[in-house]
Amino acid sequence: MTTDSSLRSGPGTTGRRSSSSRDGRAGGAGGDGGGGRVHGHLPGREHLPARQPVAAASAVPVLDVVVPVYNEEKDLHPCVVRLHGHLARTFPYPFRITVADNASTDSTPAVAAALAAELPGVRYVRLEEKGRGRALRTVWSASDAPVLAYMDVDLSTDLNALLPLVAPLISGHSDLAIGSRLARSSRVVRGTKREFISRAYNLILRSSLAAGFSDAQCGFKAIRREVAERLLPMVEDSGWFFDTELLVLAERAGLRIHEVPVDWIDDPDSTVHIVRTATEDLKGVWRVGRALAVGALPLDRLARPFGDDPRDRALTGVERGLARQLIGFCAVGVLSTLFYLALYSLFRLGVGPQVANGGALLVSAVANTAANRRLTFGVRGRSGAVRHQAQGLVVFAIGLALTSGSLAALGAASGSPSHGTELAVLITANLAATVLRFLLLRAWVFPSRACSEPDFEPDSDSDPDSEDVR
Numbered sequence: 001m002t003t004d005s006s007l008r009s010g011p012g013t014t015g016r017r018s019s020s021s022r023d024g025r026a027g028g029a030g031g032d033g034g035g036g037r038v039h040g041h042l043p044g045r046e047h048l049p050a051r052q053p054v055a056a057a058s059a060v061p062v063l064d065v066v067v068p069v070y071n072e073e074k075d076l077h078p079c080v081v082r083l084h085g086h087l088a089r090t091f092p093y094p095f096r097i098t099v100a101d102n103a104s105t106d107s108t109p110a111v112a113a114a115l116a117a118e119l120p121g122v123r124y125v126r127l128e129e130k131g132r133g134r135a136l137r138t139v140w141s142a143s144d145a146p147v148l149a150y151m152d153v154d155l156s157t158d159l160n161a162l163l164p165l166v167a168p169l170i171s172g173h174s175d176l177a178i179g180s181r182l183a184r185s186s187r188v189v190r191g192t193k194r195e196f197i198s199r200a201y202n203l204i205l206r207s208s209l210a211a212g213f214s215d216a217q218c219g220f221k222a223i224r225r226e227v228a229e230r231l232l233p234m235v236e237d238s239g240w241f242f243d244t245e246l247l248v249l250a251e252r253a254g255l256r257i258h259e260v261p262v263d264w265i266d267d268p269d270s271t272v273h274i275v276r277t278a279t280e281d282l283k284g285v286w287r288v289g290r291a292l293a294v295g296a297l298p299l300d301r302l303a304r305p306f307g308d309d310p311r312d313r314a315l316t317g318v319e320r321g322l323a324r325q326l327i328g329f330c331a332v333g334v335l336s337t338l339f340y341l342a343l344y345s346l347f348r349l350g351v352g353p354q355v356a357n358g359g360a361l362l363v364s365a366v367a368n369t370a371a372n373r374r375l376t377f378g379v380r381g382r383s384g385a386v387r388h389q390a391q392g393l394v395v396f397a398i399g400l401a402l403t404s405g406s407l408a409a410l411g412a413a414s415g416s417p418s419h420g421t422e423l424a425v426l427i428t429a430n431l432a433a434t435v436l437r438f439l440l441l442r443a444w445v446f447p448s449r450a451c452s453e454p455d456f457e458p459d460s461d462s463d464p465d466s467e468d469v470r
Helices: 076-090 108-118 132-142 159-171 192-209 225-234 242-252 274-293 322-347 353-376 385-414 419-445
Strands: 063-069 095-102 122-127 147-151 176-180 187-189 220-224 257-261 263-265
Touching: 063 076, 063 132, 063 159, 076 095, 076 108, 076 159, 095 108, 095 132, 108 122, 122 132, 132 147, 132 225, 132 242, 147 159, 147 225, 159 176, 159 220, 159 257, 176 242, 192 242, 192 274, 220 225, 225 242, 242 257, 242 274, 322 353, 322 419, 353 385, 353 419, 385 419
Parallel strands: 063 095, 063 147, 095 122, 176 257, 187 263
Antiparallel strands: 147 220, 176 220
16 A cells, blocks of 8 residues: 655746646556566557657656655655755756655654655655565556656765756657666776675676676666556566666667766665675576576567667668578578588589589579578569579579689699699689679569568468468
8 A cells, every 4th residue: 555645846946847736646557566477467569659759748747756765764854855956956847756665664754754745846655565676666657757767865876967867768769777887987986895796796687688788786767658667567576676677678678778877976874685685686687587588578568669760760772681681692602502512522423523513503503592582582482483493593504604614714724633622613613603693683583572572461361372572
């Protein structure tokens, strides 16, 4: 159960619109506070909307900063006063500060309630269960702000990094943003023990979960609300591993994570239990790694729409699929060349070099055309297969002319060359023939429609033997 003080108007200084009061229970949608599997409650398999710049509205704050606390009666008041003053001076949009109390047993609830009554734009939410992840899930799930953030109550991170943190989310550039204490330009003051633990933990994430972000546990993060709506139901942890799990899933889904170097001073009075937290984090790494390995997480629900990524957009004068076709052609070419050389060596045991070369080229050319037809140019079905093989034989004839001409020139130059010399000449001639073969296959045998037309999905009543170009 949660309690929620009514919101007061945001700062009324020039250039800032005030946020109106908002009633509601922070334990609303998705706010059960637990970390259980709730994948069945996910929205339908549809794309995330394209990122758009956030438009400020007078009735809704642009930014909701959550400060999760547990028994912080001493630090809470100066923290929130300092944060509120900084936002009022520097943040150009309406904002809200939400104090999320994780079942404190001291006078933290009274301090938080007094702050909500004293400062405009500050509210207080009470949770009856502990867990930083639970607090963030509850408040973020119920918030109406388009950008959601959180920071630790000790304000170890310099507040000057707050606007750079959320600006890429407001502009529509990024999906999530994190502060990094491990960036090259960060300035950090902390003990050797915590430094070692932090770097060791991030090294574990990189090696086990292939994490690309630099600092998983810095208490200074932000996320766009529409991303949180999709991502939070997939995050199972409700404690300290919540941050890491959120970032790993977002990164695996291809969402953009913006990193901000921060200035950070360690809090010597921190109540975090390092050993217990590290143990829970390692358990979380194992759980998430196993789920990713077996494909148990529906990360496709986090995909951005086609065209939101500039790499997806059609470019004038650039044919689609060229890079993929080159990779496929090279892979088929390597295998068919090995196949050709093996056949040539086998045929050479009983016949002369020209006959062995012709027979090996003929057999490998048929296999090469069939493989390129299916794997490189994506043509399926039997329709047109005979024509493609006939055209492929013409390409084969050109290759035969190049390789046979090379063998003839070698025989005229050296009389009786060794088998190794013959293979070296044939490999060189085949490299030249390969370039010409790709151009002919792409432009003549399998013309450009195979890569420039949009993907075609046949109807259920279409001819199963018709040519399917993908």
